[in-house]
Amino acid sequence: MILGLLKEHGTETRVALLPDIVQNLTDLKVEVLVEQEAGEKAFVTDAAYEEAGAKIVTRNEIFEKSEVVLQIQLPLTNEVDKLKGSQVWISAFNPLWETDLVKTFQEKGLTTFSLDSIPRTTRAQAMDILSSMATVSGYKATLEAALKLPTFFPMFMTAAGTIRPANVLILGAGVAGLQAVATARKLGAQVFVFDVRSAVKEEVKSLGGKFVEVEGATEDKDAGGYAVEQTEEYKNKQQEAINAQAIKSDVIICTAQIPGRKAPLLVPKETVEKMKPGSVIVDLAASTGGNCELTKNDETVHFQGKTIIGQSNYTSLMPIDASRMFGKNVLNFLKLIIGEEGALNLNFEDDIVKGTCITHQGELYNERVKSTIENK
Incomplete structure (x- = not known):
């Protein structure tokens, strides 16, 4: 699996993965691509990511080569079209609020996961970004x-x-x-x-x-x-x-x-x-x-x-510790979709994977999001 880490836009200073988490992923045989200066506002250098086993690339290369694209924020409007149907988008895009974006993902047949929709269960606590950021x-x-x-x-x-x-x-x-x-x-x-x-x-x-x-x-x-x-x-x-x-x-x-x-x-x-x-x-x-x-x-x-x-x-x-906490939650979630030899394995039999998935192959997967959109 090739995972691409994007640099955040606007005033966001956090980054979805710090180098120590990248090292954990490379140990799981995941190839990690990191956009240039992705960790700059969280006081992390490109060299630190390279030492952890990542490859530093341009933003366009992330979209071109990655199987999984990861960032904290929702995607920029002009970048949604860069996503391919075969790619997986992971971020925290507030799908109960950003319903128009969800509809776009659905129409494009994209597989998307919103980390702020992880089920509030005991097993999912280690992945709960809402609690960490709160x-x-x-x-x-x-x-x-x-x-x-x-x-x-x-x-x-x-x-x-x-x-x-x-x-x-x-x-x-x-x-x-x-x-x-x-x-x-x-x-x-x-x-x-x-x-x-x-x-x-x-x-x-x-x-x-x-x-x-x-x-x-x-x-x-x-x-x-x-x-x-x-x-x-x-x-x-x-x-x-x-x-x-x-x-x-x-x-x-x-x-x-x-x-x-x-x-x-x-x-x-x-x-x-x-x-x-x-x-x-x-x-x-x-x-x-x-x-x-x-x-x-x-x-x-x-x-x-x-x-x-x-x-x-x-x-x-508080970008350093906030990024550290967020990244640990992300790693725990990613382990659910990383198969043997680091391959992508979307196991929708897993209640956390299914509950966090918003769209897949043109369908709405998350029941709360589906209900919200249908009742609007």
């Missing part, structure tokens, strides 16, 4: 909030008096939210957490957070651990609870998202108006509309003395 995001979001806040996070007993600890509200207790809880607690803040899933209550408490409970949430055991759409009655009760806690908070970290849908609005403009001047909101759901009404993706908004940071790509601010 760990980075939750950590970095909390640090940025601490830097932007005009007060301390921890309590201080000083000769000048007592400094009270910051109140931090975290919306959503997925991996990013739980990492934010852990980081904020280590920095000495008081942490309050809201999530519609009662199952995460004990995890929040074990990290030192206080769970803000609103009764009556709808939970779906088939949702793979994700939050699901709630009733209007629950949304009203939820909003009252969040508003009451938000106006007492110094920091709000928003992480709540529903796959394939616009992020739920949890912090309306009226709530922000009631927050204390100097308060900071960091919205990790910015790319899908944001949990805060005033959020603008990739922008920082200043509103009545409050700061709202719309940031959904903190992973690019």
Whole structure:
């Protein structure tokens, strides 16, 4: 099998494979082609890839020679046509959101895998890029909030008096939210957490957070651990609870998202108006509309003395470790499709391979993506 590693475009600084993972692949008898300067923004030289056994080539050579083409981002529009029906495309292209791209892949008969669709099962944990990248995001979001806040996070007993600890509200207790809880607690803040899933209550408490409970949430055991759409009655009760806690908070970290849908609005403009001047909101759901009404993706908004940071790509601010984690997840997934002597082996009898596959031979393979497209 010949695997081609592409250089990321735009502001993305990560790379899908670091040299140590390339070495693992070459040990499995996979030939690895790496685009020139693919690892430059992650502080990795072409020489390091060559030492690991890769061959440095041009971008066009990747498309011409590779059986499997790998990158983190979705492909550039003008490069989809470069992909051949015999090739396999692997990236994290958010198929529940990028439905037009999925349709293009289907029409072209391409075999595609989206790493953000890996099933949320125990066996697949070692391949779960969403969890790995959410760990980075939750950590970095909390640090940025601490830097932007005009007060301390921890309590201080000083000769000048007592400094009270910051109140931090975290919306959503997925991996990013739980990492934010852990980081904020280590920095000495008081942490309050809201999530519609009662199952995460004990995890929040074990990290030192206080769970803000609103009764009556709808939970779906088939949702793979994700939050699901709630009733209007629950949304009203939820909003009252969040508003009451938000106006007492110094920091709000928003992480709540529903796959394939616009992020739920949890912090309306009226709530922000009631927050204390100097308060900071960091919205990790910015790319899908944001949990805060005033959020603008990739922008920082200043509103009545409050700061709202719309940031959904903190992973690019920590490219070395983010790339290391991403690459390890990728390697574990690739092992499922690498056969004897390094040959490509697409085993669709494997539930992880089938669940991660979005399109193959003109068919939609992923059931959630298929349902989303059919219902649009």
